[in-house]
Each structure stands twice: as C-alpha cells, then as structure tokens.
Amino acid sequence: MSLMTKLGLRTLVASCLITAGAAAHAQLNVLVTGVGSTQFPIATANFANEVNSPQQISTIVRQDLARSGKFTNIDAGSAPVSETDSVDLGAWKAKGADAFVSGSVTRLANGQYEVRFKLYDTVKQQSLGGLSLVSPESGLRMSAHKIADYIYQQLLGSRGVFATRLSYVIKSGNKYLLQISDSDGQNAQSALTSPEPIISPAWSPDGTKVAYVSFEKKKPIVYIHDLPTGRRVIVSDQKGNNSAPAWSPDGRTVAVALSKTGNTQIFAVNADGTGLRRLTQGSSIDTEPCYSPDGQWIYFTSDRGGQPQIYKMPAQGESAGAAQRVTFNGNYNTSPRISPDGKTLAYISRVGGAFKLYVQDLSSGVATALTDTTHDESPSFAANGQYILYATQVNGRGVLAAVSTDGRTRQVLSVQGGIVREPSWGPFMQ
Incomplete structure (x- = not known):
C-alpha cells in the first residue's frame, strides 16, 4: 500500500469492492467472534402478540444484546410474557437471569404498531421501568433497537448504540451504492447509486x-447528502482532488483535503459550500482531517516528518498555533479518529508490512493494537465510544468489522458473496 494510497485520495477499484450481481440492498451478516471478560445474564421473553407482528421484537433485542458481547441470553422459553403480566422474579433468578424482560406488540387502528416492554432486576426484585414506542411497520426494528439501548443503559450504566446507523459502500455490477443500515447491518437502503466510485x-x-x-x-x-429528503449540495469542487470530508461538532463546518494548490492541504468550508479557507500551509501532504469532540482541534495525517504520522492543530488552522505531532509509536500512522469523550485516538499503523487498527490514550501516549488482521482501514468510533468500526480482510475478502475498545469483543459484518468498504458509524439519533 503506497504512501499516496494512504495519504492522498483513496481511489476505489472494482477488484477491492463487491462482486458483480449482488443485490442492491444486500444485508450485512454479523458474526460475533469474541465476548467480553464478564457478561450480564438476562432473559428476554417472547413478547405477547408479536407472533402477528412483521418483526419479532424479542428476537431482535436478544440479538442486539448478544452482539454487544456484554450479555448472556438465558433461555426464556417459548411462552409469551406481557409487560402487564405478574412475574416471579425469584424463579428467573434461580434460572440464572439477573434481569428479565417482558413486553407486547399491538397493531393500532391507524395501522401503526405500539411496542411496550418492562425491565426487571431479579437480584433486587424490582422493576427498572420500560418504554412505550409507537411506529409504522417500517420502524419496528428501530423500536427493538431502542429497547436494547434502554436495557444496556439501565444495566451497564452507559448508553447503547443499537439504535444508531451505519454507512458503507458496496459495488453491484457497474454501480456503486452508498448504503445506510441499522447498526446490525439490517434494513439496508441505498442513499445514492452511481456508475462512478463513492x-x-x-x-x-x-x-x-x-x-x-x-x-x-x-x-x-x-457532496453533502440530506438523508430524509435525498437532496444533495456540492460542498467542494475545487481544481484537483477534493477529498476526506470531516464535520465539525456543531455541524456548521466541513474540513476537507484539497490539492488545488498542488500538494494536498487541509481546508475548511461552511456546510453550504461557502467560505473556503486554508488551514495548513506547508509543502508536505496534509490530509484526513478529524475534529476533536470539543471542536478545538483538528487531527490530521501528514508526511511533514518524512513518514506519515498524526498531528493536531488548532481548529482555526496553523495560523492560530503550530501543529503538534501526536503519534510516535511506529513510523507509518494514518487515518486519525477521536473517541466521543476526546480521550482516545484510533488510527491505522503499518507494522511489518501489515496495516492494523491501534488506539492511543491521548493523556499517556500509550498505544495498543486492537486487531490481528493485516489490511485494516477507515476506523470509525461508535457514538458511545465503546466500539470501533473499520474495514479489513478476512480470508482474503474485504469485510467490515467492529471491535470493542478493550479488544475483547469482535464482530465481522459481511455481504454474502461480496466485499464492502468505506464504513462510518453514525451518531446518536436525537
């Protein structure tokens, strides 16, 4: 993998994408390949009336919890249990479940569906509350993800990311597709189809x-693509290459890497395409910008020291303060991404010819490899900062993968018979 491949524009070619003939709305298949050091035992009963629902809510909840690597699903049997039913919590505790979930699915007169559930702590013998969610049929999967998020937060104390979304690129025949899916790879939709790479x-x-x-x-x-309306606007169409867009935390600005001046440099532009301003000024290649969560810094990749390393500069650019080198472990580090709490840097490091996902504690500088694969690229933090999505290869085939930041839980997301690239994990939905 050449320096310009990693630092300059990453041109996609058919050989590194999905094979021809794949379905345009191919679903990602998820394989959990590792689990956390400790797991919370929970029993989720079949929801009342869900047999008549287009989506089996309790099944999706169980799958979400298992996929996180932080829960063990205790067999709840086949009998449905409504959130209004009386529950013998002691009996469920005796079966090994420290928590129990019951619920129901009801089709309303207007055609929408109401999903209700209740979460119990069987150890303390008390209710931990629940939710009532109303959605059209198309929103049932998201309702299930929201239930899993509620359970995750109540039992583990941090926000879950099951109700977030993923974006990624596949190629079907002669067409490239920008896909948007649920966090489990299901419910995939094409936001954009193009005969040229995305x-x-x-x-x-x-x-x-x-x-x-x-x-x-x-x-x-x-481009910036508004997903609800499908409307697009051009943000940067300067001379040369326009690449590597990164949003500021307030959503008003996009940092980009442009070659309009010859060598690739970092610029910022307003989200409506106005107000272009240059942020780096050197003769090196500066690319792959990434804002810190507080908006004060931009991390980026530069070869100004001879080999690509990660630096940071004030968000206003080098005119407001000199860039500072951040990575010192290894001689080839690219693709910076900062965790939502601003404490951890994820990046790709070349080690002995292999490209691996690393995380670095920004306060101590300690760097740790998270993967044992050799073709990692494009890291992206989950909104809760506990997982990182990235592209890699397994058995010679390109897939997406997710790993917990402690390296214990791993998932592989793949398209049957094909290859996917360019992943990005979406934020919490307000």
Missing part, C-alpha cells in the same frame, strides 16, 4: 446528513 462517507453530528466524495463527474467532488 468514498469517505462521514455522518453529520445530528445524523441526518452524510458528506462523501463522489466521482460521478469524472473527478472527486465533496
């Missing part, structure tokens, strides 16, 4: 838009 999708902070680079006009141009 790369570097990046979610807006509010989760309603995706910035990306499209080659549809025979050159790389940065």
Whole structure:
C-alpha cells in the first residue's frame, strides 16, 4: 500500500469492492467472534402478540444484546410474557437471569404498531421501568433497537448504540451504492447509486446528513447528502482532488483535503459550500482531517516528518498555533479518529508490512493494537465510544468489522458473496 494510497485520495477499484450481481440492498451478516471478560445474564421473553407482528421484537433485542458481547441470553422459553403480566422474579433468578424482560406488540387502528416492554432486576426484585414506542411497520426494528439501548443503559450504566446507523459502500455490477443500515447491518437502503466510485462517507453530528466524495463527474467532488429528503449540495469542487470530508461538532463546518494548490492541504468550508479557507500551509501532504469532540482541534495525517504520522492543530488552522505531532509509536500512522469523550485516538499503523487498527490514550501516549488482521482501514468510533468500526480482510475478502475498545469483543459484518468498504458509524439519533 503506497504512501499516496494512504495519504492522498483513496481511489476505489472494482477488484477491492463487491462482486458483480449482488443485490442492491444486500444485508450485512454479523458474526460475533469474541465476548467480553464478564457478561450480564438476562432473559428476554417472547413478547405477547408479536407472533402477528412483521418483526419479532424479542428476537431482535436478544440479538442486539448478544452482539454487544456484554450479555448472556438465558433461555426464556417459548411462552409469551406481557409487560402487564405478574412475574416471579425469584424463579428467573434461580434460572440464572439477573434481569428479565417482558413486553407486547399491538397493531393500532391507524395501522401503526405500539411496542411496550418492562425491565426487571431479579437480584433486587424490582422493576427498572420500560418504554412505550409507537411506529409504522417500517420502524419496528428501530423500536427493538431502542429497547436494547434502554436495557444496556439501565444495566451497564452507559448508553447503547443499537439504535444508531451505519454507512458503507458496496459495488453491484457497474454501480456503486452508498448504503445506510441499522447498526446490525439490517434494513439496508441505498442513499445514492452511481456508475462512478463513492468514498469517505462521514455522518453529520445530528445524523441526518452524510458528506462523501463522489466521482460521478469524472473527478472527486465533496457532496453533502440530506438523508430524509435525498437532496444533495456540492460542498467542494475545487481544481484537483477534493477529498476526506470531516464535520465539525456543531455541524456548521466541513474540513476537507484539497490539492488545488498542488500538494494536498487541509481546508475548511461552511456546510453550504461557502467560505473556503486554508488551514495548513506547508509543502508536505496534509490530509484526513478529524475534529476533536470539543471542536478545538483538528487531527490530521501528514508526511511533514518524512513518514506519515498524526498531528493536531488548532481548529482555526496553523495560523492560530503550530501543529503538534501526536503519534510516535511506529513510523507509518494514518487515518486519525477521536473517541466521543476526546480521550482516545484510533488510527491505522503499518507494522511489518501489515496495516492494523491501534488506539492511543491521548493523556499517556500509550498505544495498543486492537486487531490481528493485516489490511485494516477507515476506523470509525461508535457514538458511545465503546466500539470501533473499520474495514479489513478476512480470508482474503474485504469485510467490515467492529471491535470493542478493550479488544475483547469482535464482530465481522459481511455481504454474502461480496466485499464492502468505506464504513462510518453514525451518531446518536436525537
């Protein structure tokens, strides 16, 4: 993998994407390949009346909890249990469940569905509350994800990310597709179909838009795509390459890497395409910008020291303060991403010819490898900072993967018979 492949524009070719003939709305298959050091035992009963529902809510909840690597599903049997039913919590505790979930699905007169559930702590013998969610049929899966998020937060004390979304790129025949899916890879929809490559999708902070680079006009141009309406605007169509869009935390600004001055440099532009300003000024290659969560810094990749390393500069650019080198472990580090709490840097490091996902504690500088694969790229933190999504290869085939930041829980997300690339994990939905 050449320096320009990693630092410059990453041009996609058919050989590194999905094979021809795959379904345009191919679902990602999820394989959990590791679990956490401790797991919370929980029993989720079949929901009352869900046999008549287009989606089996309790099944989706169980799958979400298992996929996190932090829960063990205790067999709850086949009998449905409503949230209004009396529950013998002692009996469930005796079966090994420290928590129990019951619920129901009701089709309303207007055609929508109401999903209700209740969560119990069997150890303390008390209710931990529940939710009532109303949605159209198309929203039933998201209702299940929200239930799993509620359970995750109540039992583990941090917010779950089951109700967030993923974006990624596949190629079907001669077409490239920007896919948006649930966090489990299901419910995939194509936001954009193009005969030319699409790369570097990046979610807006509010989760309603995706910035990306499209080659549809025979050159790389940065677009912002409003997902609810499908409306697109060009953010950067400067001379040369326009690449690597990254949103500021307030959603008003997009940092981009442009070669309009010759060597690739970092610029910032307003989200409506106005107000372009240059942030780096050197003769090196500066690319792959990433804002810190507080908006005060931009982390980026630069070869100004001879080999690519990660640096940070004030968000106003180098005119407001000199860039500072951040990575010192290894001689080839790229693709910076900062955790939502601002404490951890994820990046790709070349180690002995292999490209691996690393995390670095920004206060101590200690760097740790998270993967044992050799073709990792495009890291993206989950909104709760506990998982990182990235692209890699398994058995010679490109897949998406997710790993917990402690390295214990691993997932592989793949398309049957094909290859996926360019992942980005969306934010919490407000």
